[in-house]
Amino acid sequence: GAVVSQHPSRVICKSGTSVKIECRSLDFQATTMFWYRQFPKQSLMLMATSNEGSKATYEQGVEKDKFLINHASLTLSTLTVTSAHPEDSSFYICSASDNRGLYEQYFGPGTRLTVT
């Protein structure tokens, strides 16, 4: 149980275009979803937290107009990188929590974004 999927697993896009990454909880209702960014050989950096039906809460330094997050249902959150630049190339990981008990996070496999 508690499986989180991400789609696509890899994406290459041209500079200036937008790309959408989906995060789905497959067998539980994810009240809260998290989006992280991981640079090579560095830690996961929390970008934003989203609760179903509410606006996302962004961490300091993360541009909300550049990284659009939508958590429209209890099983789906999307991250859209708008007007992508090469410096947005990174590994994006989502996680989901059903906010029960110990508020455990279940992680997706990640999406490798390369902006050319």
Added chain:
Amino acid sequence: AQRVTQPEKLLSVFKGAPVELKCNYSYSGSPELFWYVQYSRQRLQLLLRHISRESIKGFTADLNKGETSFHLKKPFAQEEDSAMYYCALRAGTYKYIFGTGTRLKVLA
């Protein structure tokens, strides 16, 4: 400041040797700490949390508030323990702060 520090990027030990992965934290509130593990080509998964005081796959971790540490230990390393280990601090219900990770290599 809220911070998690894992001083070692890489730790190599021989099979059967004891392992200690270091984690120190900085947090003004009551800390809740976790260890996550990422095996090769797999997603990040929870290994253990301090409030459960459990032993998972032979690993234990004790929260030492005086030293602000949450080191991960295992008395006898196995080859299958080779992975990336992340220490994480929950600073608020929805906010997790991760350390930079330590790659553990268990040599045959």
